[in-house]
Amino acid sequence: MTTTYSGVPTVADHRLSMDELAAVIARDIPAGAFVNLGIGQPTKIADQLPADSGVVLHTENGMLNMGPRAVGDAIDPDLTNAGKVPVTELPGAAYFHHADSFAMMRGGHLDVCVLGAYQVAFNGDLANWTTGGPDDIPAVGGAMDLAIGAKDVYVMMTLFTRSGAPKLVPRCTYPLTGVGCVSRVYTDHGVFDVGPDGVRIRETYGISAEELANRCGVTRPGPTGDSEG
Amino acid sequence: MTTTYSGVPTVADHRLSMDELAAVIARDIPAGAFVNLGIGQPTKIADQLPADSGVVLHTENGMLNMGPRAVGDAIDPDLTNAGKVPVTELPGAAYFHHADSFAMMRGGHLDVCVLGAYQVAFNGDLANWTTGGPDDIPAVGGAMDLAIGAKDVYVMMTLFTRSGAPKLVPRCTYPLTGVGCVSRVYTDHGVFDVGPDGVRIRETYGISAEELANRCGVTRPGPTGDSEG
């Protein structure tokens, strides 16, 4: 497995907040893309998209061109996102039923989805649905469908657990959501490409690429900037 | 295979025309049924349904509650039946696409469909899509889907070919459309139940049940009215 991190820019002098990270991801989503932002943290990305991006948001519960969160009188119990949060409708929206919504997803028509994760492996394996603990009630929702459905699956997460263990790992220890499905991992400390060719650090925040690589246990690069890890 | 034809009423003093036969079938379709009438002769049944039957017609090209044939200014090239004949729309109609239309059919939601046939076997096998001849261009359309889809599949046909050979046969010689799928055969000479229990003559037109049985090669009944055939 090859790891590349020479010449990687450190583009911020501090670890990014989740709002700042959302802005980074928003910057990387191509104009006009069809995008699913899952639930939780990634939904913040919607607020960071430029007004003229033309990005169309899909929500698994049957809608394209979902608008921002609804507030006040705009709250309609019949209109929510996948996290059951009241949202709004943009002009050009379309509603469809659940089988059609997941056909759209599974059929590879979404350009990007962004998911949270417990762990991502260097090869792109994703674990984000259950810790597998004895007291954990397993709940998968649409995570497995999204993981294998979108053309590009991005993960947005903090890089380390509260106890300091990296969540970008050589091999997931939590139960998998999907195999080799993630292509990019956005974290508070930096952005990584992952997949069959291994990990590549794209940019870092408040930390050097070398230190980041060390903390995640990715192998040091050789003189060419590449190494087998 | 059991054949029953004792005590069968001869309910007409003549062989029925196709219009008369359409009226017989219309009589047997339960009120409120969802019905597909295929193409050709069976479409005549629509004209014979009582106005208050509540029967809803399905056409495979994506419509429920199809109305009668369109004439004059009512002809709309965007509104045809399965035979590409311009038709009309009744109040309460619904349009849907082809995958949904055949899901409805294949899923067993139609109560009755009525098809034409080249041959029907005593066990309910159906042959109605190709003669298999060297110059025949095979064309199946929705026939195989309908044959296995509706709860009850009726056939409407003349009982004999122009050369006098019965089309209700011990075993189809033409290529099959479906296996054991037909439950009833309406013909100009009489009506037959067919299926795993064999042939039972229900009523005849201008001919005795015994003579009809003989002409179709179904075995004579024993003293009980049943026999192994």
Add this chain to the structure above:
Amino acid sequence: MSRTEILESTDAAVAGIEDGSTVLVGGFGLAGMPFDLIDALIRQGAKDLTIVSNNAGNGDVGLAALLAAGRVRKVVCSFPRQADSWVFDGLYRAGKIELEVVPQGNLAERMRAAGAGIGAFYCPTAVGTPLAEGKEEREIDGRKYLLEYPIKGDYALISAHVADAMGNLVYRKTARNFGPVMATAATTTIVQVDEIVEIGKLDPEAVVTPSIYVDRVVQVTARHYTVQGAR
């Protein structure tokens, strides 16, 4: 015979649901949940039910109330655990309810298959995960798939926005969710609607669930809940 019945009460609408039935229950969280039919089902008393629904109840209303009443033997769903799923959580941790977790898209597609007469289908979701256990795997054109079987209901309880007197249905916004799929997958589909209109008042181009899938319809007064309770 297949004509849709328009009923005067939710009690009449749920009459005859047998103990041990598999009941498909619409809704994604609270949106589209058939609250009034579920309340009627609680009064009706059928027990030992298998419930197929996206979630396993929210707060103390709807599906959560049915669970709390002890009528449900098993839940087949994609996402039982939510901030407000305390009823289910308690039953599950006490070992009083069985759970089958199905990825959300498979839940929808397996019910579609039931309605569409598909015997089984090869689906890429969940390959290589714990939810693949016991499923047949096959590689097709270089990609791995799992064989998934239909989920058929004895009954579906769903909520729609407007029905015409034939039983054609339209929905409202994301409350559509599982309703149209469940309507096709159940032997008997029971629908609560906000309004019943005359035949001919719905646009035939915009009907989402054709009447052929609808067995019983009852009009109710719209009630909406949020996670926090009635509003």
Add this chain to the structure above:
Amino acid sequence: MSRTEILESTDAAVAGIEDGSTVLVGGFGLAGMPFDLIDALIRQGAKDLTIVSNNAGNGDVGLAALLAAGRVRKVVCSFPRQADSWVFDGLYRAGKIELEVVPQGNLAERMRAAGAGIGAFYCPTAVGTPLAEGKEEREIDGRKYLLEYPIKGDYALISAHVADAMGNLVYRKTARNFGPVMATAATTTIVQVDEIVEIGKLDPEAVVTPSIYVDRVVQVTARHYTVQGAR
């Protein structure tokens, strides 16, 4: 990136279709057939095409004209033989065109599978018939099924009634037929419409094909044909 292009001409709309492409062509007989796109494809010149369509052309217009121009290597369809299919009949009898006959529901469902990411599905249609030859058979719950694979197109040429400027589509009556399914099953979906309206003018509840499935749209002047010719 995936944004729908609104094009000024049918020639621009069909630009880039390569020789040897598989092209899904909408329409059931003449209803819903994208006449103008097919005429443009004839001008464009792509040859050695595989055409997937319900029929194999009617009269001398549309698909029949494409066949007559000698651009089609193979037709995958359910019902080639019709009263007015003389162009196909002649080519077929002369051994100049290949034919694969697929039951109509399988044609639709196989394209749906391509669009929905289903690897294959077990279908009861055609069991025990000559069209079962070479197909894997399996018994599930006492019923026999055949394994059917997706049909994917490089391009889809379809006709819809109205598009909004994002590419959302609505259709008209039974001209809807294969359009919505083909739109999901092709890498590039090209649509001719009678009218393009502003974003926001289509009812989101009534959109049949969401814009995500639509790559190119061109407005044309409505032309209709009957079996007997232009009208």
